[in-house]
Each structure stands twice: as C-alpha cells, then as structure tokens.
Amino acid sequence: MKEQENEGKMKAYKPKVNQHSKDKQLEDFRENPQDQYMTTDQGVRVNHTDDHLKAGPRGPLLMEDFHFREKMTHFDHESIPERVVHARGSGAHGYFQAYDDSMKEFTKAKFLTEPNTRTPVFVRFSTVVGSKGSADTVRDVRGFATKFYTEEGNYDLVGNNIPVFFIQDANKFADLVHAIKPDPDNEMPQASAAHDTFWDFASLMPEINHMIMWVLSDRAIPRSFRMMDGFGVHTFRFINEAGKARFIKFHWRSKLGSHSLVWDEAQKLAGKDPDWLRRDLWEAIEMGDFPEFELSVQIVEEEDEFKFDFDLLDATKIIPEELVPLRPIGKMVLNRNPDNFFAETEQVAFHPGNLVPGIDVTNDPLLQGRLFSYIDTQLNRFNSANFGEVPINRPVTTVHNHQGAGFMRQTINKGKANYWPNSIGGGCPMMAPENQGAYVHYMEKVSGHKIRARSESFNDHYTQATLFWNSMTEPEKNHIVKAAHFELGKVMSKEIRQRMVGHFSKVSMDFAQRVAEGVGVEVPQNFNQESTGNYEADDASKKMKNGKSVKETKFVSMEKDKVRTAKSRMVGILIEDGYDYCELMQVKQALKEAGANAKLISKFHGMIKSSTGEELETDKSHITTGSIMYDAIYIPDGAKSIEAMIKEGDALHFINEAFKHGKAIATSGEGIALFEKADIPGVDFANKTSGKVKSDKGVVTAGNDAEAREFATKFIDAIKEHRHWDREEKMMVPA
Template sequence: MSNNKKTLTTGAGIPVGDNQHSLTAGNRGPGLIQDYHLLEKLAHFNRERIPERVVHAKGAGAFGYFEVTNDEISKYTKAKFLSEKGKRTNMFARFSTVAGEQGYPDTVRDPRGFALKFYTEDGNYDLVGNNTPVFFIRDAIKFPDFIHSQKRLGNGLKDPNMVWDFWSLSPESLHQITYLHGDRGIPATYRHMNGYSSHTFKWVNEEGEAFWVVYHFISDQGVQGLDPELADKLAGENPDYHREDLYNSIENEDFPSWTLYVQIIPYEDYKTYKWDMFDITKTISKKDYPRIEVGKMVLNQNPGNHFADVEQSALSPANLVPGIEASPDKMLQGRIFSYADAHRYRLGANHQQIPVNRPANEINNYQRDGFMRVDGNSGNAPVYEPNSVDGPVEDPSTKIKPFEVSGEADSVAYDSTDHYTQPGDLYRLMSEDEKARLVKNFADHMRPVERDEIKLRQIEHFYKADPDWGERVAADLGLSVPESVKK
C-alpha cells in the first residue's frame, strides 16, 4: 500500500477491493446478495447500539388514516388501498430526527424521518422517507460511514471536523446539505414539514403496465422553519418541543394532515431522462412530470403508550404490497435489507407481532419459534412447503413486474458525476434574504472545523455549484476561494 496506509478488510480479515460502490448487476443494478462486504457492513452497523435505534432514535408518532381523493389512481397501480376514491386505510406515522440519541433536542438542524405504515388488506405497506426530497449519499455501502461521521468520536464527543471532512469528500452530499442549511433545515413543528419518498418506486396496474413514481406529502398546515436562535433556546428549555406539539395538537383535536401527490413517470423514460431517476441525490423536475393528487393523510389518535407504539414500531421499505415495487436505486436496495435486519436485532424475529406492527389481514407462513413468539406459533399446522396437507401456497399474481438488467457484475459508480447543477439551481431559486441565511448557517456550522483544508475543499463544492455561493461562504470564514478552483 502507498503512503503506509493499512489495507481495509472485512471482519474475517479479507481485503476489501471497493468500499465506495456496492456490487451490482450492470451499471444500474440491482444489488447482488453475493456482495458480502456490503451485507457485513450493514449488518454490523445495525448492531452498534443496544437497544435504541442506530439512527432516528428520537421520535414521535401518531395513528390516523389515509383517504383516497382521486378516482384515477387505479390506472397506475393495483394496490388495493388506492383502488377508489373515498377509500380509507388506517395508518401509523413516526417522525424523528436522524443523527441524535434518545435524549437529543428536537430542534437541532437535522433531517426529519417521515415514516408511514399503512395497514392494508394485502398486508403492511411502509413508506420510509424524510422531510427532504434528496439524501446525502446514493449507495448503501457508504451509509454506515456517513452516520458515523454524524455521531461521536471515540472520546464520546461530537466533532465538526469529521462531519465536514466526510461531506467535503462526498460531493454528492451537496444537494442535501443545501436543503439542511436552508430555511427548512429546522422545521417549526412536525406538522409544518413535508414528507417525501426520496426514492423512485415502481407502480404496476392490473394490466401489468409499469410506471415509476415519486411521493410528495405536502403539509396542509403549510411549511414553516424555526429561527436558529429560537431553536437553540428551545433545545435547552424543552428538548421534546416537537413531540409535545404533535401530541397536544391531536389532544386538542387540531388534527394535522398532509395531501399526497405523486409524480407518475412513463416506464421507458428512465433510459433517456436527463437525470438518473434512481439516484437519490437528485430530484425529478415537477415541470417535466407534474404532481397528481392521490389522497389525504390525517393523524387523529395519540399513542396509548409511547414505548409500546412509538419505540416498538418497526417500519421497513421492504414492506411493499402488490402494485408497489422497488426500483434499482442502490440506496433503496440496501435499505430493503438493512431496516428489517435492524428490527430483527432490536426487537426480535417476531417484531411484526407487536400490536403497532401487526398487519390488519391474516398472516399465513412457515415462520416458527424465536424470541417472544406470542401468537400461538401456528399450533400444529404444517411447518414446511411444499406440502400435501393444505398449507398456505404462493399467489403467482402478486409476483413483481420483471425488470430487465444487463451488464457485468462489478462495483460501479453512477454514470453522473454532476453534483453541482441541482444544488446550484436550488441556490439561485432563493431570495437574497434566503441566500444570506443559508451562507450564515453554513459558515456558522463550518467555523469550528480546525483544518482549513477541509473548509476549502467544501467551499470548492459551493463555488462549482455557484461562484457567488462559494465566494460568500469563504468570505464569512475569512478565507478565499483558491485561484485553482476559479480556472
């Protein structure tokens, strides 16, 4: 190895050939289960905390319903809970901060988890998104490293050096951190933020036609941010400010609601669209694919017990009902494994029997035993399949719509290395006042970083997105954009 650096290995001491790109079938994927380094990395990451969640540890939740308001949605998906106008489905929602621990203040600058569980007649459908339409990274193999950079060093302390070192070495994060440091970076309440699927998903209708879809839950209360100085004040005075607000609003029958819109994208468009539709660091323009109203989500019931319902809730993007399928998004492919694995570790193999996670329909399978089995363990029913004693069998009509893949199996990067156009467009959309606040938020966050090389590396990303942006952050930090960057 050059520079006398040690070779990265797996837990078994096997050298790692690529720690930046997961192993996929062709350039787009999907991921391959033979990528042991990815699976070991995610599985080990899920087991790093006992017993709180590794991420999204601090949160609040509520029950409610989703009602379809558009009769036309069944043209695009055979999902039964979306089949007709007026249909209601019971649901559970959990909102959360991402990086902090259980006792962390609600009002820190951090993305918010926006996780929804729909108790449909075909089983639980979980949509596990955020309050931002993009994310920091686009390959699941980088997720443990990203979260480590937001947590604590071995001395138990937060460290802005590692935060900005990681971001500045991962330019794909620029779009997300621009949202994070803007006016929406600290929501006024959980009620005053939007929610997004972030990932592109696949919808399939009764005729077998497939469409790509992106979800937008738009707050009916409006979107409001929290002034950073007030947020700091509330962090000390009431660290449960957002949790308390959600609880009180429902207790006072001021039920929060969100209107769901989707962008419907013709199936073949993924091959020619100007951005990779399966890159979670990018958005798909609403001008190209206008939003279509689907329905309304209303939260009208507080948890009976916070631990029983909110802490024991287990939501996973692997829970997809017929008519809704995964895309080859590399982050989504990793999350499909990682979330369910985290729940099995944190809550046990039978976590779906916990009331908040229990599906509304009858469960028939051959899963048996395990810690905390409380449903009778299927009595003396058959424990294997196939069998000739009338045990449950598969339903071929619920198989996924085939997706063509091609290419050599390899650890490959996304085709696009343009990490600057969309963040730059977002910056240029801002008013002068918004730009000033954004620059101040970035500079204030970066000021404690001890190494100027990290600051300058990040400033280069700002400058490439928009020269004015880079110059202003640099000036606020008492630095200058390097001449080599300007060329």
C-alpha cells in the same frame, strides 16, 4: 381549485372502515388500569407492592418473593437498543383516504384506488443523527415514516422531509453515519454535524453537495412536524392490473404548508423545551387540530426514463415539478396520540421492503441497500425475527405462514405441518394466484457484468445544488450562508473549510464568497475534487446527453411555495392587571374563528383583573415560556397593564425577540408606548389616540378609537405570512 375539487370528492364518498380495523385489533392488547386490580404477569392479584418480602421488618430479603423478582426483572430488561439513526422520534395514529379511483390507471394498490376505504396509518417523525436524549430542534434531516395497515398487508413509506440524500450508494451509509455521529474519542458533539469529521467526509464526497444545500436551508429546522413536507426520496414503481409499470416519486404535502424556525429560536428551544416538536404534535392532536398531509406522486413513463439530464435512480436528485407535475392521490389525517410511547412509537418497525401489490422498488443502489439494512437493524433492536408480531407492527390482514419459534413468538400455530409443500395439513397455507392479491415482483430484464461501479449518469454533483441555490429567495439565501458560517465555523481544520468552500464555488461563486468571508478562508481558484466513486460510461449516460432540465424551481423554496394560513398558529397574549377586556375578547374570538390558538401570559401565573373588573386566568408565566414558543404576539390596550409591562424586562424582551424573529406583533392604544419602549422601529408612536389601523412588515398597531374587527383582521393577515423576512435589515433590535 384542484384542492377544493379533491376535498369535495372525499366528502362525496361514505368511508368504509376496514373489516379488521387497526384500532379494534390494538384494543385486544390494551389494558385499562382504572378498572383492574394489580396482578403479576401470571394474573395473580397483588395486595402490596411497596416492600420486599423479608425475614422480619429489619431482616434480610427473601428470594421466594416472586412478585419482587418479576417486577425487578422486567425493569432491568425493559430497554431495547435505540435505533442507530432516527433514535429520537414521535408518532401518531390516523388514516389515509384516496380522493377517487383515478390511480387505477397506474397501480393496483387498493388503498390508493378505493375512495370508500379509510386505511389506518401510524406515522413516526424523527431526527436522524441525535440519540434518544437529544433535542428536537437541532439542524438535521427529519424522518417521515408511514405504516399503512392495508387490506392487502402492511405497506411502509419510509421517507424524510428532504427529497434527496447524502450519498448515492448504500455502501457508503456506514461511513456517512460514522462521520456525522459524535466523535469516537470523546462522544461530542451530540446531534450535530458541526464538527470536523462530518465536514471532512463531506468535503471528500462531491455527491453530497445537493443534500448539503438542503441541510443548510431552513428545511432542516422545521417549525413543527405538522408544518413539514415529506418525500419518499427514492424512485419507486407503480404497476397496474395489466402489468404495465411506471416510475414514481412520492410526496407528502402539509396542508398547513412547510414552515421553519429561525436558527436563534432552534437553539433557544433546545434549552427551553428540548421536546418542542413532539410536544407540539401531541398537543395539536389533543386540541383537535389534526395534522393533514396530501399524498401526491410524480409519474414517469418507462419510455421516458432517460429524457432528463439526471438519472431517475440517483437519490441525490429531484425531478423538478416544472418537468413532472404532482398528481394528488389522497389525504392523511393524524387524529390520535399513542397510548404508550414505548409499545407504539418506540417499537414500531419500518422497512422499505414492506410492499403491497401495485408498488415495487427500482435499481436505485441506495434503496437496494436499505432493503437489507432496515430488516437487519430491526433484528438487532428486537433480538428476534418476530418483531412483526408486536401489536403496533401486526397487519390487519390474517397472517398464514410457516415462520415459527424464536424470541417473542406470540402466534400459536396449530397442526403438524410447518413446511411446504405438505399433504398432512391439506396443502395449507397454499400459494395465492396473482388475481387473488398475491404479490408478484415486476418482471424486469436485468443483465450486466459483476462490477463495483456506478453509471456515469450519476456523476453530476453540482447542477442540482446550483438549481437549489438559484431557486431561493434572498432571505433564504442569507439563512443558508449563516448556517454555513455556523457549521463550518465549528470546524477546526482550515484545510477542510477551504476544501468545502471550493465545492461551494462550483455550486455558486456568490455563495462560496459569502461563506468564505465568515469562516476565515479564501475561495480557491480552479477547484477540482475528484469523486471517490467509480463511475463507468454506459448507455444511460449517452441517452441522457440532451435531457431536459430547468434552471430554477419555485417548489423547493418554502417562501415561493408558501401556504398562507393562520390555522393552528399559536398566539401569545401579554397582559397584566388593567388590560382592556372588551378588546381582548374580540381579538381572541377573531383568532379562534381563523383557527388560531391563543395563550394568556403574565409575569406570574394566576388570575388577572381587567380595567373593568373581569378576571381571566393566565396560561403561562414569563419564566415558563418565551416568544420562541409562539407564532405571533398580541398586547391588548389598557393603561395600567401597559404601565406594568414597561417596567418588566421579560415583557420587553418578549416583544423584541418576536420582532427579531420576523413574527407578527400587534398592539393598540397605550400598547404603542410599550413598542416605543422596546425600540421597535417603524412604528407611528403618535397613532395611539387615532382611529387608524396600520400594518407595516407584520407590525400591526391601532389607535384606541380604532375598530377591533379591522385590527384583528390585519393582525390575522400578518400571522398568515408566518415570517416577515423583509424586516431582517432592521435586526438591530436587541434580543
């Protein structure tokens, strides 16, 4: 009801386009190659670009060929250093719009409080560990960074798809990244934490345990960037017009829900289509299935800072939603792909210190370090402080300051005064008062001794890891255990494996025993690993002594908090000559009405004729696709078509693999014989001549006399479940 109410509020407002639209601004930097002659960078038209200027057709090259020199110089220098982390990414343009003005009570940030304004955004999704050439589907955290081009300046919400982080203090960030990156001696493995150096580091850093649980879970292998939640990770502040501050946590919730791949799919997709997630995002936007995310916040009053049994400034902790519910603010829609990957997705530069009035940082020691790190890494990538003038990074507001010169400078500053104060330039640009939109930092009283230490309130490294484990369904727990078997199974050092299982024993003895069984170690007795951090007793830990907590929270479980929808799901339809055209078209129409997309697949790409003579062109052939690229599988009736597929190993594998991965699979009439040949368990093989429709754990079958609409409805209901984990006990099907 709340979601429908918010949607209604948005529709009631007539959106106002920003006066300086980001799209309009970017148009100034775009070219249309279809209506222009090729020119040099100086605008001189070129009439030949295939051959060098030579002294005769077989003679030496001439250095006076300015076109060649310019062309080759650009090519030689067109790469910039890739990001140290988040190197592999995919981006999209869109807009954000607040539902209403209710956030005015908490923040003066206009883009969060003005429902008549659509704020342009650019979002970059990414993997963290791998290089630009790594695969999309590796087990990893995913970056979720959003640049809001607001009327008050650019605001960057730099988050991840996991709400907590590996470490508490940014001083450990270099060690973390060095440990998780490929080994320095042999540069292996790529885009993977499954090696000794990372788990050695993890086993010596108890603060990492909560994050490890999330990374071993299905959150680390998302089905799609579109089906992935995002989090600001840190605790920030909202400040309202009266100057009152509150602590807040940012949440992005996918309107399609948060869904995952299974590990077998993730590994196969890395070979079959390493661009799987970026391709999925691009194609969805091209088809008009625009990804939508709801922005919400958790708000904590300043006087309640210490009412929990964890520290709000500790980035390895969440605030359970049972204690502080989410408050929806507005919706983001991604509706346009970039025109140029390098100019936009690669050159976009985020920084958590890009703030607007009404939003401020806190003393989170990880966030404080990021405020330096992000600006520093952009200086390394761009070799200039002027990266903010690159079109994708330029704000929609007018920029006035005395920054000048340096590489990549694009602004042409007029006048003599490039300092402040001045009288020669009329005192311009002058200082803006706070009531005219100037940014003023929150006035917080700070005192303390210089010390390299953390508050004792940060020294609980197991409670929330246990909370996460306790909150999972049994299938989700099984996946975490199997992920640990894979990750630690790649670790050569038995000592490291033993130490890590010791940490798991303090999270859950059941979890530790299940992991130990698969990695060849025993669960150590009375395990105790000292924290490497220097923790000091202080007032914060005393105040938190009897703080609130919960033992479980459904909101960290993708299964317990699942969004059931068939919208934008991809359905693979297997056919050969002789398929039932009438049934196929009725099911396809029902899928379309439910918002799902269907692709026709056959042994060879081309025209396929139905049993009644109609022809359809297939979208894919067996060799170019696989069940791992679809959310559900459907095989229409048709004796000749089914007879052909019974003899095709690829078709049988397609069905087996989809069943093994818990996906909805459906067929009717003669197609039931195909399920029998594929050894799909639990199917009533005598049902093919009846008028009944049966659905069991996502396997939908119908007799050839059954009503197509009922069959399609039950199939769509099965698709909405995403996965049928209750089928895992029957995973003896070969695939």
